[in-house]
Amino acid sequence: MHKLKLRLHYYKVLQSFNLPFSLLASSTGFIFQEHVAARIINAFSLSLLTGGFLIALYLFEDRYSGQYFFYHNLGLSKINLIVSSFLFNVGLVILLWFVKVYLYA
Amino acid sequence: MPKKHTLQVDSIQYRIGERQLLTDIYLSCETGDILGLLGRNGCGKTTLLQIIFGSRHTDNKHIRVDGKVYPEPYKHQNLMAYLPQHNFLPKNLTLSKIIDLYLTSQEKREGVKQDVLVKMHLHKYAYELSKGESRYFELLLLLQLDVKFILLDEPFSGISPLYVEHIESLLLDHKKSKGFIITDHDYRSVLRISDRIILLADGYCRPINHEEELLEWGYIPAGTFS
Numbered sequence: 001m002h003k004l005k006l007r008l009h010y011y012k013v014l015q016s017f018n019l020p021f022s023l024l025a026s027s028t029g030f031i032f033q034e035h036v037a038a039r040i041i042n043a044f045s046l047s048l049l050t051g052g053f054l055i056a057l058y059l060f061e062d063r064y065s066g067q068y069f070f071y072h073n074l075g076l077s078k079i080n081l082i083v084s085s086f087l088f089n090v091g092l093v094i095l096l097w098f099v100k101v102y103l104y105a
Numbered sequence: 106m107p108k109k110h111t112l113q114v115d116s117i118q119y120r121i122g123e124r125q126l127l128t129d130i131y132l133s134c135e136t137g138d139i140l141g142l143l144g145r146n147g148c149g150k151t152t153l154l155q156i157i158f159g160s161r162h163t164d165n166k167h168i169r170v171d172g173k174v175y176p177e178p179y180k181h182q183n184l185m186a187y188l189p190q191h192n193f194l195p196k197n198l199t200l201s202k203i204i205d206l207y208l209t210s211q212e213k214r215e216g217v218k219q220d221v222l223v224k225m226h227l228h229k230y231a232y233e234l235s236k237g238e239s240r241y242f243e244l245l246l247l248l249q250l251d252v253k254f255i256l257l258d259e260p261f262s263g264i265s266p267l268y269v270e271h272i273e274s275l276l277l278d279h280k281k282s283k284g285f286i287i288t289d290h291d292y293r294s295v296l297r298i299s300d301r302i303i304l305l306a307d308g309y310c311r312p313i314n315h316e317e318e319l320l321e322w323g324y325i326p327a328g329t330f331s
Contacts, residue, residue, distance in 0.1 A: 002209050005206060006206065009195065009198075009206060012197075013195070013197065016197075064195075064196070066189055066191045066192060066193045067193055067194070067195055067196075068160075068193075069160070069187060069189045069193040070193045070194060070195060070207075072158070072160055072179045072187065073179070073186045073187060073247065073250065074182070074207070074250075075179065075180055075181065075182045077177075077179075077180055
């Protein structure tokens, strides 16, 4: 539970970089005429797992790289944190997929 | 009486490009020991501490705690903590929230929150603290972890004599239950607090028995002891 809280803390910091970028990417959904909501969700989900995620990792490394020791001192490695955050995003994307299915059912 | 633990660091080699930074390093530290590590800028002190901690990779290393080998000690809980040179606290949390996130024991949380030098800053963010306040808080937090050894990278750097004194007394208070490896350019503080001194020069560790040897090895300028 303690390590989960630490992973969630790291995830929240990453999301502060990832979300604005992914929201911006999701706006590309508006260029389509049909199924706009589905296309917004698709673009947002794709960015959340790819470009937005990579940008967030880069910005964290650039600005807060020393903060990794905060987690290392409690036994969490960089790889562990990154994989956990990616999996949280996968969970979020699955949730969004259900929203999409519900909207177009 | 707390159980004695032994940290042995052996055969560490580290190369950056063409330069052999660390050459066959050997160090040992026990519970109750404060081992002072001195050396010029760029001699590899931080690199050595990070290799011991396990966050920096090198092919050649042998790190044992109580005779058991650990390739990356930091991944094993209750083994080792590292105070890096620069601030490592999250910028988006107040000190009070950092304490709650970091420590699981309610008793330890309260202990830190009631500390005279911390309690007035509990609602501040880490970046709002002065260097001395920040260093003191970081160290106090790490000392609460149930680890056997703590590696301190420049704990006295850029802080006022008053906070140096507070940090020294914190270390002495916890000396019975942990072993420390400490490196800093404030060599007078390191000499004052350490039980043993090692000088890292030209990639080798050299035990120092008298302060004058630091002069002989060219670590401190001539005339320092005259």
